[in-house]
Amino acid sequence: MNYDMDNKEKRPLLHYTPLYEALDPYEVCARCNVIFDSENSEFLIAFMGRSYRIGFPQFYAHTADENADYAPLKEMHAAQLLIMRYLIEGRYIETQGKFLTFREMPWGAVYMSTFDGRCIKRLAFSFGGKPEELEKAMKKIGAKKLSLGDFSYEFELLPGLRMQFILWRGDDEFPPSSQILFSDNFSVAFTAEDMAVIGDITIGSLKTLSK
Numbered sequence: 001m002n003y004d005m006d007n008k009e010k011r012p013l014l015h016y017t018p019l020y021e022a023l024d025p026y027e028v029c030a031r032c033n034v035i036f037d038s039e040n041s042e043f044l045i046a047f048m049g050r051s052y053r054i055g056f057p058q059f060y061a062h063t064a065d066e067n068a069d070y071a072p073l074k075e076m077h078a079a080q081l082l083i084m085r086y087l088i089e090g091r092y093i094e095t096q097g098k099f100l101t102f103r104e105m106p107w108g109a110v111y112m113s114t115f116d117g118r119c120i121k122r123l124a125f126s127f128g129g130k131p132e133e134l135e136k137a138m139k140k141i142g143a144k145k146l147s148l149g150d151f152s153y154e155f156e157l158l159p160g161l162r163m164q165f166i167l168w169r170g171d172d173e174f175p176p177s178s179q180i181l182f183s184d185n186f187s188v189a190f191t192a193e194d195m196a197v198i199g200d201i202t203i204g205s206l207k208t209l210s211k
Contacts, residue, residue: 016084016088017084020056020059020084020087020088021057029043031090032086032091032092033092033159040053041055045158045159047079047157048072048155048202048205049142049155049156050063050073050141051064054083054087061073062074069209070140070205072201072204072205076205078200078201082198086194089191090189090190091189092159092161092189093185093188095160099162099164099183100184105192105195106187107192111196115196120178120179123199124176124177125176127178127206127210128176129170131150131151131169134167137207137209137210140209141209142155142156146164149166149167149168151166152165157202158189160183161182161183163183164179166179166181
């Protein structure tokens with residue numbers, strides 16, 4: 001990953017790089033529900049409807065389809081750091097089939113105001129008045145249309161880790177509103193800060209894909 005010396009993400013990169021390089025790739029596969037290609041020394045990961053090859057022990061993110069119109073793991077440093085942290089610290093467990101709000105996560109009440117402003121309100125502001133753009137973007141990542149709210153979609157962030165975006169139209173009295181739901185295994189896979197970053201990454205990626 002190429003970072004300028006004054007980039008705000010350089011410090012976490014310096015912290016996580018040696019931890020990543022020291023990983024046992026087969027332990028990672030068992031813990032994180034990913035595949036390791038030992039011949040090419042790459043993790044094979046699907047992220048927001050795109051397939052990637054993640055280098056190991058030197059981290060890089062290449063898309064399996066080089067003609068993909070947009071690839072967050074290739075374009076966004078925050079997404080690269082998220083995946084690096086997931087492979088280092090995260091853990092995958094099977095979902096029980098439930099979806100939870102951020103507040104319902106074990107630490108959700110403490111960080112709810114931050115997540116609300118950073119993600120939920122941003123989703124409503126970005127797409128509440130133009131749901132056709134959200135639909136366009138969701139189709140590109142293979143999302144499933146739902147019947148919740150006025151507009152809603154479900155998509156897979158990583159294998160077995162799913163999210164739901166729900167929008168309600170505004171009117172003369174109230175602005176558009178939204179909700180973000182996570183499959184119940186997210187709290188084991190990610191920290192509270194990671195969840196806010198996930199909101200940033202997914203909304204930002206959908207805004208790009210909606211153009």
